Amino acid sequence: MLKVENVSVNYGKSRVVSEVSFHVKKEDSLVILGRNGVGKTTLLKSIIGLLNLKEGSLTLEGKDISRIKTFERSQSGIAYVPQGREIIPQLTVQENLELGAMAHAVQYHKKVEEIFEYFPILSQHLKRKGGVLSGGQQQQLAIARALMADPQILILDEPTEGIQPNTVSEIANTLDRYHKEKKVPLVIVEQNLKFARKIGNKFLIIQKGTVVNKGSIDELTDDISKKYLSV
Numbered sequence: 001m002l003k004v005e006n007v008s009v010n011y012g013k014s015r016v017v018s019e020v021s022f023h024v025k026k027e028d029s030l031v032i033l034g035r036n037g038v039g040k041t042t043l044l045k046s047i048i049g050l051l052n053l054k055e056g057s058l059t060l061e062g063k064d065i066s067r068i069k070t071f072e073r074s075q076s077g078i079a080y081v082p083q084g085r086e087i088i089p090q091l092t093v094q095e096n097l098e099l100g101a102m103a104h105a106v107q108y109h110k111k112v113e114e115i116f117e118y119f120p121i122l123s124q125h126l127k128r129k130g131g132v133l134s135g136g137q138q139q140q141l142a143i144a145r146a147l148m149a150d151p152q153i154l155i156l157d158e159p160t161e162g163i164q165p166n167t168v169s170e171i172a173n174t175l176d177r178y179h180k181e182k183k184v185p186l187v188i189v190e191q192n193l194k195f196a197r198k199i200g201n202k203f204l205i206i207q208k209g210t211v212v213n214k215g216s217i218d219e220l221t222d223d224i225s226k227k228y229l230s231v
């Protein structure tokens with residue numbers, strides 16, 4: 001459903017992502033792994049259109065999205081949860097969720113009830129400002145807000161960063177359930193190997209902007225993780 005083919009991205013003259021290719025199918029949950037600064041966030045930003053491709057192409061459900069604007073990619077069905085959550089702290093939980101649905105063909109009340117089945121905690125905090133929630137709750141709100149658009153694919157940048165282990169496991173279970181029940185594929189940049197193994201069915205490792213290893217998640221051996229991921 002998402003095809004990333006020979007994608008390269010530059011910052012000025014410096015090449016940060018180089019000829020990256022992968023395909024994501026409906027049933028996939030792809031984890032993208034790699035040490036700090038190897039180009040993972042840059043790759044995600046180029047998929048959602050916040051950065052331009054230098055070379056390569058992106059196809060979503062057969063439609064070429066390589067050159068369309070970010071809001072058009074969003075309307076085509078790509079949702080993104082950025083690193084560091086970036087909910088709007090001054091707005092209430094309800095207002096953050098309303099924002100997620102804005103400009104998308106969803107019925108807010110119907111979709112929000114569905115989202116509460118996955119994130120029940122949010123329904124208890126609707127009138128509170130996003131900024132006063134715990135880190136784990138803010139991450140759940142960020143994911144829920146992205147899902148309010150009823151996307152065809154969900155892309156997440158380090159969703160477990162700075163989150164308590166028990167909440168990480170809750171988020172993994174919730175994402176996995178949504179992915180399987182709603183048939184929404186996931187693309188997740190992650191550093192947390194335990195989470196990656198729990199949620200992914202495929203992996204891709206990036207080093208200096210290029211793909212150096214990939215496979216099904218059970219092929220992600222300790223030797224591979226030691227070679228490419230440990231510091």
Ligand SMILES: Nc1ncnc2c1ncn2[C@@H]1O[C@H](COP(=O)(O)OP(=O)(O)OP(=O)(O)O)[C@@H](O)[C@H]1O
Pocket residue numbers: 011016034035036037038039040041042043
């Ligand atoms: N706006 C920018 N302008 C110039 N260089 C940048 C910019 N953003 C990131 N970089 C550089 O590009 C490289 C890749 O950064 P990127 O954030 O994509 O890596 P990452 O793998 O996501 O790392 P992390 O895990 O730390 O988030 C790094 O060397 C970084 O310093």
